[in-house]
Amino acid sequence: MLSRGAFSELDTGASPTLSELTEALHFALGDGRIWLNAQRMVLMQSQVLGRLRQEIIDAFGMEVAKGIFMRVGYMQGVRDAELIQKRFPSEDLTHALAAGPRVHTLEGFVKVVTKQFEFDREKGTYFGEFYWHDSSEAGEHIALHGLASEPVCWMQTGYPSGYTSTLFGRPVIFREIECSGMGASRCYVVGQNAEEWGEDAPERAFLGLDWPRQRRRSHDTAAPSAAKSSAVPTGEPVVGGDAVVGVSASFLRARLMVEKVADTEATVLLVGESGVGKESFSQQLHRLSSRSDGPFVALNCAAIPDTLVESELFGVEKGAFTGAVASRPGYFERANGGTLFLDEIASLAYAAQGKLLRALQERVIERVGGVKTVPADVRVIAASNVDLAEEVRAGRFREDLYFRLCVFPISIPPLRERRDDIPLLVDHFLRLFRERHRRDVVGLSRRAMDALLAYHFPGNIRELQNLIERGVIFADPGGSVDIQHLFTAGEVPQSFQPSLTPEGRLAALSSARGASTPLQTPMLRSAQELVMAEADLYRSALKQAEGNVSAAARALGLSRAKLEYRLRKHGMLN
Ligand SMILES: [Zn+2]
Numbered sequence: 001m002l003s004r005g006a007f008s009e010l011d012t013g014a015s016p017t018l019s020e021l022t023e024a025l026h027f028a029l030g031d032g033r034i035w036l037n038a039q040r041m042v043l044m045q046s047q048v049l050g051r052l053r054q055e056i057i058d059a060f061g062m063e064v065a066k067g068i069f070m071r072v073g074y075m076q077g078v079r080d081a082e083l084i085q086k087r088f089p090s091e092d093l094t095h096a097l098a099a100g101p102r103v104h105t106l107e108g109f110v111k112v113v114t115k116q117f118e119f120d121r122e123k124g125t126y127f128g129e130f131y132w133h134d135s136s137e138a139g140e141h142i143a144l145h146g147l148a149s150e151p152v153c154w155m156q157t158g159y160p161s162g163y164t165s166t167l168f169g170r171p172v173i174f175r176e177i178e179c180s181g182m183g184a185s186r187c188y189v190v191g192q193n194a195e196e197w198g199e200d201a202p203e204r205a206f207l208g209l210d211w212p213r214q215r216r217r218s219h220d221t222a223a224p225s226a227a228k229s230s231a232v233p234t235g236e237p238v239v240g241g242d243a244v245v246g247v248s249a250s251f252l253r254a255r256l257m258v259e260k261v262a263d264t265e266a267t268v269l270l271v272g273e274s275g276v277g278k279e280s281f282s283q284q285l286h287r288l289s290s291r292s293d294g295p296f297v298a299l300n301c302a303a304i305p306d307t308l309v310e311s312e313l314f315g316v317e318k319g320a321f322t323g324a325v326a327s328r329p330g331y332f333e334r335a336n337g338g339t340l341f342l343d344e345i346a347s348l349a350y351a352a353q354g355k356l357l358r359a360l361q362e363r364v365i366e367r368v369g370g371v372k373t374v375p376a377d378v379r380v381i382a383a384s385n386v387d388l389a390e391e392v393r394a395g396r397f398r399e400d401l402y403f404r405l406c407v408f409p410i411s412i413p414p415l416r417e418r419r420d421d422i423p424l425l426v427d428h429f430l431r432l433f434r435e436r437h438r439r440d441v442v443g444l445s446r447r448a449m450d451a452l453l454a455y456h457f458p459g460n461i462r463e464l465q466n467l468i469e470r471g472v473i474f475a476d477p478g479g480s481v482d483i484q485h486l487f488t489a490g491e492v493p494q495s496f497q498p499s500l501t502p503e504g505r506l507a508a509l510s511s512a513r514g515a516s517t518p519l520q521t522p523m524l525r526s527a528q529e530l531v532m533a534e535a536d537l538y539r540s541a542l543k544q545a546e547g548n549v550s551a552a553a554r555a556l557g558l559s560r561a562k563l564e565y566r567l568r569k570h571g572m573l574n
Helices: 018-023 046-060 062-087 093-106 136-145 154-168 202-207 211-220 224-229 249-262 278-288 306-314 350-362 388-393 399-405 419-436 446-454 460-474 521-544 549-556 560-569
Strands: 002-006 025-028 033-036 039-041 111-120 125-133 172-178 187-193 268-271 296-300 339-343 364-366 373-375 379-384 408-411 498-500 506-508
Touching (some): 002 093, 046 062, 046 136, 062 093, 062 154, 062 202, 154 172, 154 187, 154 202, 172 202, 249 278, 249 408, 268 278, 350 364, 388 399, 419 446, 446 460, 521 549
Parallel strands (some): 268 408
Antiparallel strands (some): 002 111, 033 039, 125 187, 364 373
């Protein structure tokens, strides 16, 4: 079946409109981040991009530069197609294809006007014609080179190729037929199936076509070890067994250090706030080490009383003290040949610190009440959420142990310093809890995602994990997780939500537009109050009906099944 799109119907009212797209734009003021849905964006002077282009032309020549910019534009189109699929999922391919020019326009590279396009999904054919007005790329080219003898909007031509190919599922190549860089009043571009342009079309080489085959091949041959240890920022969620997931610079730095030190015997100190995932990092370190076949044993030093620390760590001989009725090994012996993770090391009793130092230095331990030493082939990873140097100064932590542990410190960033990873982590936890709780939640609502991107996460990843788990449980089956399912307590800072004025200026969204504003505490609080009021209502109805659910349902004008479902949601029925 042939489907068509044209300027009249598509550049106007069709969803997502330019305004709806603008709502996906999110300025996290003062946080160094601008988001377009879940993609981090930057504002950069067009002239600077022009200068970058110039430097690349000077360094590599015109043809190579052309290829580079086409690929970059292609990547940009791929990302935006993914954004549209995610944020505005629609069965209607015509609308999805028509949204590309609007995103491209919103991003400020060029004003795209659709002349017409048509495609046949079954036959896999595509043909489209577009006009570009006021191309920034052509402007920069003219400014530095004067009029060109061939089309110069390279990045911009890559964009629709990437966008359309991704949505259409087959390679589509766009080519500029007229370009304002050559003196035309506007650029004119045509897109069609890659094979229509012929086997020797230069774009094939620029874009690395035929990409579907090439892509698959590179996946098949990827070495499993490389796949395990790399976090390539492809935009694909990088999912491990634990939450060692991310593409932000600070996360990758920490991860790289873990990979560097993994196959050595060095003692490692992980430093970071509570909930940043220190245990996940230590497990990852263990997996990447030559000890991965040995045990991984974790102990939270703050969780055991001072009087028991030594016997827990080093084991105990029968009769060592009242109650020691049998000899048993401690954590050190249990971790033999593997890795021992000691969390909250600062809370280790002073005496136990001395014994730990000896175990690290001489690689032997002595059970409590024992007389002989036992070899300890253990790699220790310690973790702390307080500044150990400060503990040393305060006389609470042994300086010699501190220096012993500090051979290779790795700082794990708090979540608010790696916000770029929030979308990946959300995806990761959604998948995890959907499966674990067998809930068919479809995803997060826009305002829920926006609120997460603006939140400061004092409890770090653990808090995000809890929020998503709660949301998955609380959301309606088949629905999406919304803001009131996530934040049932606490605050979310207000952030700047832009909207478009008729003149195209960005302005803060007015409160009448409910969908994007409830990031403020009062509204959150009222959502929470609503939930509580609802629970009260059911509670009193049940009381009136003396616990008879059917009678309570009748009194409330609900079906029994519906009331049961709601009671379960409020945790009032198992
Ligand atoms: Zn052009």
